[in-house]
Amino acid sequence: MPKIRRIPIDTHPENTAFLLRHAGGYSPEQFQALRKIRITGSCGEILATLALVDDPALLEPDEIGLGEQAFRRMGLPEGEEVEFAQALPPASLEYVRRKIDGDTLSESELNAIIRDISGHRYSPMEIGAFLVACASFMSTQETLAMTRAMIDVGNRLHWDAPLVVDKHCIGGIPGNRTSMIVVPIVAAHGLMIPKTSSRAITSPSGTADTMEVLANVDLTAERMSEIVATEKAVLAWGGRVNLSPADDVLISVERPLRIDTFEQMVASIMSKKAAAGSTHLVIDIPVGPTAKVRSQAEAVRLRKLFEYVARHIGIVTDIVITDGSEPIGRGIGPVLEARDVMAVLNNDEEAPEDLRDRALLLAGRVLDFDPSLEGGKGYARALEMLASGAALAAMERLIDAQGRQTLKLEPGHHQFEVRARSAGRVTAIDCHLIARIARMAGAPIDKTAGIDLFAKIGSQLRAGDPLYRIHAGTRTGLDFAREMAAENSGYELR
Amino acid sequence: MPKIRRIPIDTHPENTAFLLRHAGGYSPEQFQALRKIRITGSCGEILATLALVDDPALLEPDEIGLGEQAFRRMGLPEGEEVEFAQALPPASLEYVRRKIDGDTLSESELNAIIRDISGHRYSPMEIGAFLVACASFMSTQETLAMTRAMIDVGNRLHWDAPLVVDKHCIGGIPGNRTSMIVVPIVAAHGLMIPKTSSRAITSPSGTADTMEVLANVDLTAERMSEIVATEKAVLAWGGRVNLSPADDVLISVERPLRIDTFEQMVASIMSKKAAAGSTHLVIDIPVGPTAKVRSQAEAVRLRKLFEYVARHIGIVTDIVITDGSEPIGRGIGPVLEARDVMAVLNNDEEAPEDLRDRALLLAGRVLDFDPSLEGGKGYARALEMLASGAALAAMERLIDAQGRQTLKLEPGHHQFEVRARSAGRVTAIDCHLIARIARMAGAPIDKTAGIDLFAKIGSQLRAGDPLYRIHAGTRTGLDFAREMAAENSGYELR
Numbered sequence: 011m012p013k014i015r016r017i018p019i020d021t022h023p024e025n026t027a028f029l030l031r032h033a034g035g036y037s038p039e040q041f042q043a044l045r046k047i048r049i050t051g052s053c054g055e056i057l058a059t060l061a062l063v064d065d066p067a068l069l070e071p072d073e074i075g076l077g078e079q080a081f082r083r084m085g086l087p088e089g090e091e092v093e094f095a096q097a098l099p100p101a102s103l104e105y106v107r108r109k110i111d112g113d114t115l116s117e118s119e120l121n122a123i124i125r126d127i128s129g130h131r132y133s134p135m136e137i138g139a140f141l142v143a144c145a146s147f148m149s150t151q152e153t154l155a156m157t158r159a160m161i162d163v164g165n166r167l168h169w170d171a172p173l174v175v176d177k178h179c180i181g182g183i184p185g186n187r188t189s190m191i192v193v194p195i196v197a198a199h200g201l202m203i204p205k206t207s208s209r210a211i212t213s214p215s216g217t218a219d220t221m222e223v224l225a226n227v228d229l230t231a232e233r234m235s236e237i238v239a240t241e242k243a244v245l246a247w248g249g250r251v252n253l254s255p256a257d258d259v260l261i262s263v264e265r266p267l268r269i270d271t272f273e274q275m276v277a278s279i280m281s282k283k284a285a286a287g288s289t290h291l292v293i294d295i296p297v298g299p300t301a302k303v304r305s306q307a308e309a310v311r312l313r314k315l316f317e318y319v320a321r322h323i324g325i326v327t328d329i330v331i332t333d334g335s336e337p338i339g340r341g342i343g344p345v346l347e348a349r350d351v352m353a354v355l356n357n358d359e360e361a362p363e364d365l366r367d368r369a370l371l372l373a374g375r376v377l378d379f380d381p382s383l384e385g386g387k388g389y390a391r392a393l394e395m396l397a398s399g400a401a402l403a404a405m406e407r408l409i410d411a412q413g414r415q416t417l418k419l420e421p422g423h424h425q426f427e428v429r430a431r432s433a434g435r436v437t438a439i440d441c442h443l444i445a446r447i448a449r450m451a452g453a454p455i456d457k458t459a460g461i462d463l464f465a466k467i468g469s470q471l472r473a474g475d476p477l478y479r480i481h482a483g484t485r486t487g488l489d490f491a492r493e494m495a496a497e498n499s500g501y502e503l504r
Numbered sequence: 505m506p507k508i509r510r511i512p513i514d515t516h517p518e519n520t521a522f523l524l525r526h527a528g529g530y531s532p533e534q535f536q537a538l539r540k541i542r543i544t545g546s547c548g549e550i551l552a553t554l555a556l557v558d559d560p561a562l563l564e565p566d567e568i569g570l571g572e573q574a575f576r577r578m579g580l581p582e583g584e585e586v587e588f589a590q591a592l593p594p595a596s597l598e599y600v601r602r603k604i605d606g607d608t609l610s611e612s613e614l615n616a617i618i619r620d621i622s623g624h625r626y627s628p629m630e631i632g633a634f635l636v637a638c639a640s641f642m643s644t645q646e647t648l649a650m651t652r653a654m655i656d657v658g659n660r661l662h663w664d665a666p667l668v669v670d671k672h673c674i675g676g677i678p679g680n681r682t683s684m685i686v687v688p689i690v691a692a693h694g695l696m697i698p699k700t701s702s703r704a705i706t707s708p709s710g711t712a713d714t715m716e717v718l719a720n721v722d723l724t725a726e727r728m729s730e731i732v733a734t735e736k737a738v739l740a741w742g743g744r745v746n747l748s749p750a751d752d753v754l755i756s757v758e759r760p761l762r763i764d765t766f767e768q769m770v771a772s773i774m775s776k777k778a779a780a781g782s783t784h785l786v787i788d789i790p791v792g793p794t795a796k797v798r799s800q801a802e803a804v805r806l807r808k809l810f811e812y813v814a815r816h817i818g819i820v821t822d823i824v825i826t827d828g829s830e831p832i833g834r835g836i837g838p839v840l841e842a843r844d845v846m847a848v849l850n851n852d853e854e855a856p857e858d859l860r861d862r863a864l865l866l867a868g869r870v871l872d873f874d875p876s877l878e879g880g881k882g883y884a885r886a887l888e889m890l891a892s893g894a895a896l897a898a899m900e901r902l903i904d905a906q907g908r909q910t911l912k913l914e915p916g917h918h919q920f921e922v923r924a925r926s927a928g929r930v931t932a933i934d935c936h937l938i939a940r941i942a943r944m945a946g947a948p949i950d951k952t953a954g955i956d957l958f959a960k961i962g963s964q965l966r967a968g969d970p971l972y973r974i975h976a977g978t979r980t981g982l983d984f985a986r987e988m989a990a991e992n993s994g995y996e997l998r
Contacts, residue, residue, distance in 0.1 A: 020557075020558065077555075078558070106761075107761070110636050135761070
């Protein structure tokens with residue numbers, strides 16, 4: 011039996027195994043034909059893509075090399091003996107083929123697929139095939155079944171409270187960082203709101219990225235529990251607690267292919283919310299010409315799909331359809347967004363009004379879940395929590411509990427102002443494009459990079475007035491973003 | 505600028521590039537996020553998937569490692585300086601996304617996709633997405649446009665003759681090795697039939713695999729021309745002459761996903777035939793419960809699609825719908841099939857009659873393309889060429905011209921007979937399963953492996969009578985195949 015050797019090569023997110031091409035005994039050409047092998051050790055098995063090595067210095071004939079990811083997943087020390095064989099394709103691929111042929115799949119079939127996906131038994135190609143087949147048609151029942159399957163394969167957080175509230179936005183609107191205002195308002199009122207968020211994948215910042223400017227967000231489930239016990243809230247990165255491992259794998263393929271169907275969105279969001287232990291949930295669906303949802307009719311279809319799945323998995327859900335025609339707030343990118351959030355919580359006169367209004371609207375809807383509040387009084391209570399400074403105090407306690415960042419970051423020092431070429435009134439701002447320019451500047455990896463907006467829809471401008479300022483931590487980032495903005499600023503004036 | 509270093513690791517079919525994780529200057533984390541880089545050298549560029557290396561012994565900080573496939577495709581010596589950058593996704597992916605959304609694509613859009621696919625600019629995931637989107641809906645116009653695009657990106661063979669005939673079977677029927685009989689019959693008559701064939705991908709043998717038992721099939725375009733000039737024919741492996749590089753890439757993804765739509769099939773076959781310079785083509789569509797086409801109605805739809813595309817790319821096509829309810833001939837696997845073919849050409853009394861009949865039917869249809877033959881006389885002429893020994897003589901000359909194999913292979917010495925469990929008449933034989941058992945035995949890589957059938961549909965058997973004999977060159981192969989046959993022999997008796 012061959013012995014494991016660790017090969018210091020990282021092929022994330024794929025497992026790679028290495029064999030000497032001319033090693034005796036095996037027939038690597040046969041393995042090559044299939045490309046995938048199953049490696050079985052004393053404590054489990056992994057699948058890996060096979061690479062053949064021609065240099066005997068890298069590998070002995072009686073060794074099987076594992077890349078760093080495969081080595082970690084195998085979980086055995088170097089030199090351990092393992093067996094390997096051609097990996098048979100997972101049996102659930104048969105269901106994927108049926109889905110490609112247009113079939114509707116049963117709950118147990120979708121379960122099998124999701125189990126294999128979260129177990130890293132599908133190649134990106136196979137995942138892509140599954141997702142595209144689903145994108146062409148997926149029934150509401152299939153969406154529900156997929157949500158349940160995704161919940162089943164992940165961890166589940168448990169909270170010691172009858173009412174565990176949450177708030178989620180489907181995304182797509184730059185600067186829309188309401189969660190970091192809603193959470194302290196709700197916590198100040200006294201409802202439990204343990205919020206797990208994602209990092210940005212295609213946007214300039216996720217809530218976890220922006221919160222990380224102020225506090226540590228990489229918390230274990232245990233630490234989250236402790237914080238929630240005292241603060242009623244947490245604003246943590248969800249990736250650490252493995253809530254929906256299937257979704258993490260699916261997203262790694264969805265994003266490059268830009269598959270963003272309502273069905274995938276609902277299954278992804280609702281599986282994470284159920285796993286995070288939420289009982290009551292407000293969902294924000296922004297609608298606008300450059301938002302994810304482009305018409306009221308589409309928003310209604312999405313609302314119904316959310317409601318159907320939420321009802322069947324037992325989460326009380328309130329859907330809010332909001333204006334998604336332009337970015338919210340002024341700052342886009344982690345540091346700039348954190349600045350806006352703290353300005354709202356501080357009741358600064360300069361704080362962006364639209365961000366404050368949106369946060370209060372959503373916080374009010376969350377507070378309306380509280381049976382002890384008189385019907386419809388949620389908004390007033392939210393306003394009270396914010397205006398009184400109670401929300402700010404709750405946020406400061408939360409930051410301290412999670413671990414305050416000692417390094418105070420400033421917006422990137424490389425700056426450039428994009429200006430109006432002619433006079434006019436701003437009639438449209440392209441959310442997509444603004445997000446892409448902010449990413450070009452370096453956000454979210456460069457936390458100081460982003461865009462600071464000076465004009466919103468309705469602003470009356472003279473030629474030469476600034477539209478926004480690009481910030482970047484590096485000269486290259488600024489140049490990239492500047493070049494893109496020069497081609498199209500994302501603003502329409504008339 | 506970094507220098508190229510060849511890394512002795514083969515990650516076929518993907519290009520892999522290696523960077524030291526902690527090399528100064530770059531930000532590998534950023535590259536990692538995108539996973540793909542574009543490497544530009546003095547004579548072209550390649551795209552490669554990035555792997556990070558943690559061992560400075562493998563790579564210097566100022567080096568970029570290229571796996572063997574990437575090194576070959578880059579075509580530069582070690583130590584040459586190259587530039588690299590994040591690879592932007594190919595622009596044509598936008599069309600793939602539109603296809604996923606249900607759009608019909610234009611000829612120029614499909615052209616762009618196929619160009620990028622044949623240029624190895626798509627990942628398997630992206631190819632999978634494109635294929636599945638096409639599988640859900642593809643118009644006849646799109647099928648034609650895709651065929652044309654696939655022709656455009658490949659080489660094209662030119663023959664000095666007004667009539668260049670060919671014969672193709674869509675596959676799926678084990679043992680159906682008629683091409684090796686049709687080609688010598690047609691050549692003996694005097695029509696030009698330069699036949700390029702594939703190796704088996706999911707079947708136990710392709711025509712190229714079986715022909716290789718008798719002669720060299722790995723011929724350059726120049727050598728093919730020389731042979732055709734004297735012999736009027738050739739039986740070569742098509743992979744060598746790069747007829748449809750796009751199809752080669754598509755197939756590498758279609759097969760594992762088992763995407764086998766009529767549209768892909770037609771585009772694949774017709775693009776290869778046009779590239780091979782055929783002017784007249786007979787296509788064999790076997791229909792049967794375990795064949796690729798399962799009903800007469802489906803066969804008619806496929807026939808029409810072939811006819812539409814053939815007419816527009818200017819190939820005269822005659823479609824023959826045949827019985828595909830069971831394997832053809834007796835032997836399955838390269839050596840056993842070659843034996844049957846030679847028996848038919850030799851006019852042996854023992855030669856399998858069904859293989860002989862099928863080959864004569866198809867050869868007759870091919871000869872009916874000859875304007876100098878009286879209408880409908882093709883079959884009689886084919887029979888004459890076979891019975892007179894002219895076809896055998898043509899085959900022997902062809903074998904000598906291509907290069908006769910000096911090693912005469914025998915059917916694998918590890919053998920096992922699968923027997924009828926009870927008495928009865930054979931009512932069905934599962935083509936799929938028989939093919940899988942033959943592959944388990946080792947075919948086509950082990951040329952001596954395969955199955956020798958003793959009973960066909962209609963055979964009256966006693967309990968214990970042999971159904972077939974499994975041959976394998978290795979004990980392991982025999983055991984695998986035997987195990988599979990024990991579960992289900994593939995035969996139904998009643």
